[in-house]
Amino acid sequence: MTREKKLYLSAKGVTKIFGLGRQKTLAVDNVDIDLYEGEVVSIVGESGSGKTTLSKILLGLISQTEGEIFFQGVKRDINSHAKKREYWKNIQAIFQDPFSSYNIFNKIDTVLLDCINMRGGRYFPREKKIEMMTEACSFVNLKFEELTNKYPFELSGGQMQRLMIARIFLLQPKILLADEPTSMIDACSRATILDELMHLRKEIGMTIIFITHDIGLAYYVSDKVYIMEKGRFVESGSADEVILTPRHDYTKRLLSDVPKIHEEWDLSTV
Amino acid sequence: MTTTMLEVNELSTKYITRFREDVYAVDKVSLKVEEGKSLGIAGESGCGKSTLALSLMGYYFPPLHYTSGDIIINGKNISGLNPDHVRKTILGKEIAYIPQAAMNALNPTRKIIHFIEDVILEHEMYVNKKDIYERAKKLFETLGLPPEVLQRYPVELSGGMKQRTVIAISVLLLPKVLIADEPSSALDVTSQKMVIKMLKHLMEAGFISSMIFITHELPLLYNVVDDIMVMYAGQIVEKGTSHEMVFDPIHPYSKGLMGSIIVPEEGLRDVKLTAIPGVPPNLKKPPAGCRFAERCKFVRPECRVISVPYREAGNGRVYRCIIPEAELREAYSREERTK
Amino acid sequence: MKHTLQQIFRSPNFVVGFSIFAVIILTVLIYPMLIPDPPLKIIAQGTFFEPGIYVNTYDTFSAPAYTLKLEGADSKRIASKLNDEDRLAMQKWLVGFGIPENEIDIQNTEALLDLWNTNFDPSKRFQGMTNADRNYYIRLNNSVQGLLSTAPAIIAATDETTGGLVETDRVQQSDYINVSQVSNVRILPLGTDNFGRDVLTELVAATRVSLMIGFVAGFVATLIGLVLGLVSGYVGGWVDDGIMFITNIFTVIPSFVLLILISFSIGQDKRGAFTIATVIGFTSWVWTARAVRSQVISLRNRDHVNLSKLSGHSIFYIIVNDILPYIASYVVMAFILQISSGILAEAGLSILGLGPRTTEVPTLGLMMNWAMIYQAHILGKWWAYFPVIITIALIAFSMNLMNTGMDQVFNPALRD
Numbered sequence A: 001m002t003r004e005k006k007l008y009l010s011a012k013g014v015t016k017i018f019g020l021g022r023q024k025t026l027a028v029d030n031v032d033i034d035l036y037e038g039e040v041v042s043i044v045g046e047s048g049s050g051k052t053t054l055s056k057i058l059l060g061l062i063s064q065t066e067g068e069i070f071f072q073g074v075k076r077d078i079n080s081h082a083k084k085r086e087y088w089k090n091i092q093a094i095f096q097d098p099f100s101s102y103n104i105f106n107k108i109d110t111v112l113l114d115c116i117n118m119r120g121g122r123y124f125p126r127e128k129k130i131e132m133m134t135e136a137c138s139f140v141n142l143k144f145e146e147l148t149n150k151y152p153f154e155l156s157g158g159q160m161q162r163l164m165i166a167r168i169f170l171l172q173p174k175i176l177l178a179d180e181p182t183s184m185i186d187a188c189s190r191a192t193i194l195d196e197l198m199h200l201r202k203e204i205g206m207t208i209i210f211i212t213h214d215i216g217l218a219y220y221v222s223d224k225v226y227i228m229e230k231g232r233f234v235e236s237g238s239a240d241e242v243i244l245t246p247r248h249d250y251t252k253r254l255l256s257d258v259p260k261i262h263e264e265w266d267l268s269t270v
Numbered sequence B: 001m002t003t004t005m006l007e008v009n010e011l012s013t014k015y016i017t018r019f020r021e022d023v024y025a026v027d028k029v030s031l032k033v034e035e036g037k038s039l040g041i042a043g044e045s046g047c048g049k050s051t052l053a054l055s056l057m058g059y060y061f062p063p064l065h066y067t068s069g070d071i072i073i074n075g076k077n078i079s080g081l082n083p084d085h086v087r088k089t090i091l092g093k094e095i096a097y098i099p100q101a102a103m104n105a106l107n108p109t110r111k112i113i114h115f116i117e118d119v120i121l122e123h124e125m126y127v128n129k130k131d132i133y134e135r136a137k138k139l140f141e142t143l144g145l146p147p148e149v150l151q152r153y154p155v156e157l158s159g160g161m162k163q164r165t166v167i168a169i170s171v172l173l174l175p176k177v178l179i180a181d182e183p184s185s186a187l188d189v190t191s192q193k194m195v196i197k198m199l200k201h202l203m204e205a206g207f208i209s210s211m212i213f214i215t216h217e218l219p220l221l222y223n224v225v226d227d228i229m230v231m232y233a234g235q236i237v238e239k240g241t242s243h244e245m246v247f248d249p250i251h252p253y254s255k256g257l258m259g260s261i262i263v264p265e266e267g268l269r270d271v272k273l274t275a276i277p278g279v280p281p282n283l284k285k286p287p288a289g290c291r292f293a294e295r296c297k298f299v300r301p302e303c304r305v306i307s308v309p310y311r312e313a314g315n316g317r318v319y320r321c322i323i324p325e326a327e328l329r330e331a332y333s334r335e336e337r338t339k
Numbered sequence C: 001m002k003h004t005l006q007q008i009f010r011s012p013n014f015v016v017g018f019s020i021f022a023v024i025i026l027t028v029l030i031y032p033m034l035i036p037d038p039p040l041k042i043i044a045q046g047t048f049f050e051p052g053i054y055v056n057t058y059d060t061f062s063a064p065a066y067t068l069k070l071e072g073a074d075s076k077r078i079a080s081k082l083n084d085e086d087r088l089a090m091q092k093w094l095v096g097f098g099i100p101e102n103e104i105d106i107q108n109t110e111a112l113l114d115l116w117n118t119n120f121d122p123s124k125r126f127q128g129m130t131n132a133d134r135n136y137y138i139r140l141n142n143s144v145q146g147l148l149s150t151a152p153a154i155i156a157a158t159d160e161t162t163g164g165l166v167e168t169d170r171v172q173q174s175d176y177i178n179v180s181q182v183s184n185v186r187i188l189p190l191g192t193d194n195f196g197r198d199v200l201t202e203l204v205a206a207t208r209v210s211l212m213i214g215f216v217a218g219f220v221a222t223l224i225g226l227v228l229g230l231v232s233g234y235v236g237g238w239v240d241d242g243i244m245f246i247t248n249i250f251t252v253i254p255s256f257v258l259l260i261l262i263s264f265s266i267g268q269d270k271r272g273a274f275t276i277a278t279v280i281g282f283t284s285w286v287w288t289a290r291a292v293r294s295q296v297i298s299l300r301n302r303d304h305v306n307l308s309k310l311s312g313h314s315i316f317y318i319i320v321n322d323i324l325p326y327i328a329s330y331v332v333m334a335f336i337l338q339i340s341s342g343i344l345a346e347a348g349l350s351i352l353g354l355g356p357r358t359t360e361v362p363t364l365g366l367m368m369n370w371a372m373i374y375q376a377h378i379l380g381k382w383w384a385y386f387p388v389i390i391t392i393a394l395i396a397f398s399m400n401l402m403n404t405g406m407d408q409v410f411n412p413a414l415r416d
């Protein structure tokens, strides 16, 4: 008998419309989602399907046009800077493009120190801070001694994304929104990043919302999969269920369009 | 009896940066592409795939410089030729190249037909625009592209359509060899599939005789090409048929690469992905000996000193490691068991 | 940072622009040390003295005389004194006398004098020659003979006791003095203006003041534009709407018209150079504000800004640390352009007579204004306005060159 899992974050009827009049875009259309403690949930869809918009709404970076967000069972309230700060101690993100995720004028140390400060470590002695940063870097197989005083753009894309994971390691949030964290990275670094992400999840027991356009990746990392098309969830369920026995045509198409290695890739369908 | 469309022997090239530093991006690369065959080049970003593509077309414009080696395209040795001459006589006709992100480099103020006029007028003097239009229209129809695209501006086209248009333009002069450098990396899976379908069609319908396909996406490569060549830090570490390379890699680096493949297929969730620790070496000061030594778990002291030879593994298969094939396989199966 | 500077100084455009600008600045700084005259001091009695070297005549008498026998010195002297009118009259007489016109070259002084001396006869009368004409020719002949005389000039002074003239010195035609032994010599490389001021000294001072006006105007404009652009772009919402409303009003009214109206309403007496500079700044921030705003809007959705928010930073921190550095290079470029357009705006205002009041300092615009009022351009006194135009052009040119040079470095689209 499994213990009843705690509901962390849920969205009810979330809708987002950008622009006005004829330029109106319905980016997210009446979406419901429930996230339980310790789950890895994937949201899969082609580009433009509204994944990033939904994740920004969940993060509280943009506001929804309609619908409610509940955090740990109560309606989310982030109407002041202090409340936002508090909320962001619980929910953090890794973005798609590592090259635009960093302020190019800040050194790597600044990125990590910001996290220590946020967790209340502003007045820790210097040695303690360095020790924490070193630990975080070594968690993602980076050497802090080699990174200190460097700028993020001196790293490769894969290393930058791993530094992002080190950042999450320091912040220890309850929920992580990973918005296509490996789509700009080449295939070999992808495995490293996924490994480290899953390791971190075990380490601090967090819930991960994994956003991707790669259905294979979703299958590999997640417990639950939501398929998103044009702002709506068209299919959801456990990863095995959705990927191995897809029901919706869109899911079937996504699956058939991905090249595979054991099955024939049927080119005649496009 | 097959004809060799492209043969490259021990080609080395380098970049000379503005700060007068040499970047040894391609080091003693040899390869051969037969008529009707396609070759895939895989490897981490920065390992010199794009540079190899430019180098084997003789496209030596600064900062890229030719160092040594031979390039024979369709029987013509073009090594050492003036790059301007190469551009006029070889590129587009014998060998065509679709650069990475080519579709985003189209001048947004010109219509597609204008790019086509440029290409044709550069090589043929006495044609009028009407003939060009007819020719382009016919080509587009054969390739399954709507001819209306010709009158559109690049921004009016979707990413997938733009990429397919770029490919159509690059085969206008019916080149023997087409090099596609990550043609589908920025596209959705559906557009990617259309691009691949078009490339395959080009081969089957005889628009091109051979193709070189560059990508770091291994499942894609596996489905597109006949042979795969894995590059690491400017060198070739292993070459073989795509089936062999994906299911039975020999070189420790290829083994690592193939272990990172993710596809939505049953059983995949239980496979442990292999991650290769560390980063590729700086190509300004490439290490002596095996360039993979820093990250290799089978490294031996001599790996770092001796120049590692290529070994044959039958059936045209080569790999570059001081450890013999049998021993490597043994090590792999031992790992398999301990998991 | 260092790397960027290196790159900027590798751009030929920037280097040329910077060199011109450096020369201008150095001149402005060093010239007053060499010639400390106040720029608006009136030194000449009379208007528009030509550029040249002015030697004190009185001092030349006390300077030691040297005798030099130089070939052609006499004919040069005579040539310079015989004016065109006289030459034509001589020609007319000679033609009347019967010498074919094409044999007389009136520009060849020596030949003309030869012909005249051999042929002139005061008693000769031709048809149509009046008495008055005859007298005129006789007078002309006398002065020509006087020119040919080799007698020295005599300098005399009044004797205080007798009241008669006493010869004090004789100046021979072959006497020379060494200019370096004359105690008072003034070089006026650009002559004097309508008020009798040294144009070069004035120009240097005017350049300094104009640069300062440009700098202040540019600073004010950039500061206002930057702050409004940052706030309106980052904060968005009704704040943005409000600021954009003001900006649009300023855009619809051409800034130069606004500038004219404000200057006019301030009144001549209250218009100091700084007031004008500030007014120029206040009317020209619109462009900067719009550009900054659009840059900020594209930056505020970037992930590094989102990440900074997620790290708990305040709006102020984010604007200063995550937005400002990204647009800094752009703002510097805008600032440089604003300086040069500030200088041009001042010039434009002053030409219309709405520039700074005229009593304290010169500006490039005021110099143009004076030159125009006193019709230097009609009178052909080029030195009163042409150097000013060149200076304005050089400043604007050098600033624009620096700007394009920096653009090549900062703007990825133009980078090779």
Ligand SMILES: Nc1ncnc2c1ncn2[C@@H]1O[C@H](COP(=O)(O)OP(=O)(O)O)[C@@H](O)[C@H]1O
Residues within 6 Å of the ligand: A018, A019, A025, A026, A027, A045, A046, A047, A048, A049, A050, A051, A052, A053, A054
């Ligand atoms: N700030 C914005 N303003 C206007 N439209 C937007 C904005 N952000 C996203 N969109 C639109 O919303 C839709 C969904 O975009 P996005 O959430 O980025 O999709 P995804 O992440 O799945 O690629 C797209 O059509 C996009 O053009």
Ligand SMILES: Nc1ncnc2c1ncn2[C@@H]1O[C@H](COP(=O)(O)OP(=O)(O)O)[C@@H](O)[C@H]1O
Residues within 6 Å of the ligand: B015, B016, B017, B023, B025, B043, B044, B045, B046, B047, B048, B049, B050, B051, B052, B063, B283
């Ligand atoms: N223009 C250039 N100048 C100097 N070095 C370059 C230049 N372009 C690429 N390189 C270097 O050459 C190496 C190979 O690059 P590239 O061929 O683009 O790799 P890939 O296509 O495999 O990602 C990299 O280390 C890169 O840093």
Ligand code: SF4
Residues within 6 Å of the ligand: B252, B253, B290, B291, B292, B293, B294, B296, B297, B298, B299, B300, B303, B308, B320, B321, B322, B323
């Ligand atoms: S040569 Fe040595 S270091 Fe290189 S791959 Fe083989 S075992 Fe590893």
Ligand SMILES: [Mg+2]
Residues within 6 Å of the ligand: A051, A052, A053, A096, A180
């Ligand atoms: Mg997205």
Ligand SMILES: [Mg+2]
Residues within 6 Å of the ligand: B046, B049, B050, B051, B100, B181
């Ligand atoms: Mg490349």
